[in-house]
Amino acid sequence: MPVANKDLDSAFQSAGTNPGLEIWCIENQQLVPVSKSSHGRFYTGSAYIVLNAVFPKIGTPQYDIHYWLGNETKKVDSALASEKALELDAALGSCSVQYREIQGHESQKFLSYFKPCIIPVAGVFTSKQGSLNGEYQVRMYTCKGEYVVHVKEVPFLRSSLNHEDVFILDTASKIFLFSGCNSTIQERAKGLEVVQYIKDNKHGGKCEVATIEDGKFVGDSDVGEFWSLFGGYAPIPRDPHSAQESVAPSVKLFWINLQGKLCETGSEPFSKEMLETDKCYMLDCDSEIFVWMGRQTLLTERRTATKAIEEFVRNEGRSNKTHLTFLSEGLESPIFRSYFSNWPKTAEPRLYEEGKEKVAAIFKHQGYDVKELPEEDNEPSIDCSGKIKVWQVDGDELSLLSVAELTRLYSGDSYVVQYTFPGNGRDDTLFYAWLGSKSVTEDKTAAISHMNIMADSARNNPVVAQIHESKEPVQFFSILQRLIIFKGGNSSRYKKFIEEEGTTDETYNETQVALFRVQGTSPDNMQAIQVDQVSTSLNSSYCYILQTEASIFTWIGNLSSAPDHNLLDRMVELLNPKWLPVSVREGNESDAFWDALGGKAEYAKGKEIQGYADDPHLFALKVNGGKKNIPLRKIICFSLGLELSWMK
Known part of the structure; x- marks a missing residue:
């Protein structure tokens, strides 16, 4: 589950809120942000965390997390980098892709962030870099790659040169670009981009540039100067290994x-x-x-x-x-x-495709003309990539939830949800009052009141709706995408009601037994609902997560599908990325599993058919007398549980 603010490294508090790159470096076992002016400069003795955030026009934000390890990085920093990458992933909702990048062997995706290249710097990063004085140190680099460039420092020796690659010799007054005779035009062009990068970043744009052609030793002053730095011209020997026939490795x-x-x-x-x-x-x-x-x-x-x-x-x-x-x-x-001799060239048809073809063949055999209906449009009725704000209601007070907490609701509480998304030429707004099934009447009333006040103060004539727990419309789930509903609540009125009734407070606790039903249609529409921790809560159509004091179980119903199993894995990561669950398939449960649920009992084993919401109805209202300027949204009563659209 997303990391709570108190457990999240302070360096990550606002991570991922804006598109683009964010970089942190580990310094003295602490994360330190790297300024944009230093992006692309990586020290060989340090470990870095790199976050790339992309906010597409349609869909959810996409995050890629890379942790880069220099060749001289300490083991303790390397281990901390992998832990911090996991922590950042959890803070972003466990929906990122993580990569391990080793100096000199970086992925193309990682290198594509830094144009035209990255050039590792010897030493260790420090947030208080001082100015370097003294003699300019001559360095030589090799450039490989036609699309993204791998730049690697090599010893300043004649033996480092070869006929296959492009080399850059960086001196105090001049930068030399040496192109091996077997290098490609694209590699030479990329080499020129790197030369310009070094000129701008290390020489302030004030130095000469010379190009040296391999094998063309003429009376050019730049060529003579280049070879004089190596003690004079001498032929570059051919690589003895290049002529050897490579032996295919055993697979x-x-x-x-x-x-x-x-x-x-x-x-x-x-x-x-x-x-x-x-x-x-x-x-x-x-x-x-x-x-x-x-x-x-x-x-x-x-x-x-x-x-x-x-x-x-x-x-x-x-x-x-x-x-x-x-x-x-x-x-x-x-x-x-390619390593498998009989791999099909086309993807295997899905079972429903095979069944559809068989049914069509039967009808055609009986003389019927069969035509396939177009696929139903399952796109959501609104843009689901907008901005969400969620407030918890506690009487007359509203508490704005953090980004890490806004998809974690409690049955004993009520909430106000504001969703702003791009409309036709302007932003549109939805307001939801989500009313927990165990929330007290006073909090439900307050939530509706707060929602109406917010809507009245908005300028774009927003849509408002009340939603009761377990009656949420599909659109609500599509907006929140990953939702966890816990038992109990945090409202002071709920706590007071529990105390007065003398009942047990069921508010979720990580140290106690808890059972979650996992449901949804995709990774962008999935929920974990805490249910009573008893055997009768199970259903063969679903997957469940059982949390005990000693271990974590994932239970897979016999009637659940492969997509359900995928959602189960993702939801485990979302609840707690440190969990190592024990997988249990229906019919193979251990005694410890049943003991945690208070003993084995009968539960639903038939296929559950999802019910369909009734068709929405449009009513015409006529107001006679009274207050004339009543906002239409206050007159319309929405049928709870239906997906709604609003006619302006």
């Missing part, structure tokens, strides 16, 4: 069992049938390792597989150049598929 396929042990399975040629949908596999191609995760594998199995691969790479002494790629079933890359 091995391993099954990763539940204990994390690698078991070699089969031999070349490999076939797709070797990959079972409820298992994880490793395809070892020497310089590249693929990890394939079946669609039916669970979160715990994937975590075990990931740890097993990391230990394998470390124990085998593989270099940092070994590229790790994690693939899910159905998202295999062409390179991965």
Whole structure:
């Protein structure tokens, strides 16, 4: 679940609120923000956190988190960087993609943020960098890559040069660009961009630039000056390894069992049938390792597989150049598929597609003309990428929830939700009064009153609606996207009511037993609803999360689907990214599972059919006498639970 403000590193308090790059560096075991003027300058002895936020016009914000480790970074800083990346991900709602970047082997996505390149700097980052005085230190770099450039410092020696790459020699008064005779035009063009970058950032734009062609030794003063820095001209030897025929590495396929042990399975040629949908596999191609995760594998199995691969790479002494790629079933890359002799060239049809074709064939055989109806438009009726504010109601007081808390509601409380989104030429606004099922009447009334006051003060004629817990419209879920509803409440009136009634306060506590039903249609529309922690709350159509004092269980109903299992994994991460749940499939529960629910009992095992909301009705109202200027939105009564649109 999102990290509470009190547990979140102060450096991350406003992270992800604006599009673009944000960078932090670890200094003395603390996160320090890196100014924009220093973006792209990475010290080889430091570890960095880089956040890239993209706010598309339609859809939710997209976050990529990278933690960059210099070659001389201390182990304690490397470990802290991975922890802080996980903490930042949790603060953003566990919806980012994380990457581990090693100096000299960065991903293309990471390098694309910094134009034209990054040039690692020797030393350790300090937030109080002083001016460097003294003799200018000559440095030489190699540039590789036609689209994004890998820049690496190499020893200032003639032996560092070769015919394949582009080199930059940076001196106090002049920058030399040396182009190997076998380098491409694109690499040379990128090299010129790097030269200009060094000129602007290290020389203040005031130095000369010279280009040196490999093999063209003429009486040019720049060429003579370049070679004089190496003690005079001498031919560059051919790489003896380039003429050798490369030997194709042996490829091995391993099954990763539940204990994390690698078991070699089969031999070349490999076939797709070797990959079972409820298992994880490793395809070892020497310089590249693929990890394939079946669609039916669970979160715990994937975590075990990931740890097993990391230990394998470390124990085998593989270099940092070994590229790790994690693939899910159905998202295999062409390179991965090429290692399997019989991989289908087209995607396998889904079951409902096969059934649809069979039914159509039956009707055609009986002489009926069959035409396919167009797909139903499932797009939400409004833009769901707007801005959300949520206030908790406590009598006459409103408390604005933080970004990390606004999707965590309590059944004993009532809330006011303001949603602003782009409309036709201006911003439109929705106001919801969300009324918890256990909220006291006074708080419900106050929530409606506060909502109306806010709507009256708005200038764009907003829409208002009351929503009761468990009767939420689809649109409400689409706006909040990831919603958790806990038992109990924090309102003082709710606490007073519990005390006067002498009943037990059920307010959620991380140290006590709790059961959550997971539901939804996609990662952008999913909910975890806390239900009574008894066996009768289970239903074979759903997945559940059971939290006990000793462990965490994920329960998978026999009638749930693969998309449900995906939502289950995501919701576990959202509730608490540090949880390591024990996966339980219906029918294979342990005694500890049933004991936590107070014993085994009968529960619903039939397929649950979702009910449909009645069609909305439009009423015409005629006001005779009385107050003439009554806002129309105060006259219209919305049928609770229906998805609503508003006619201006």
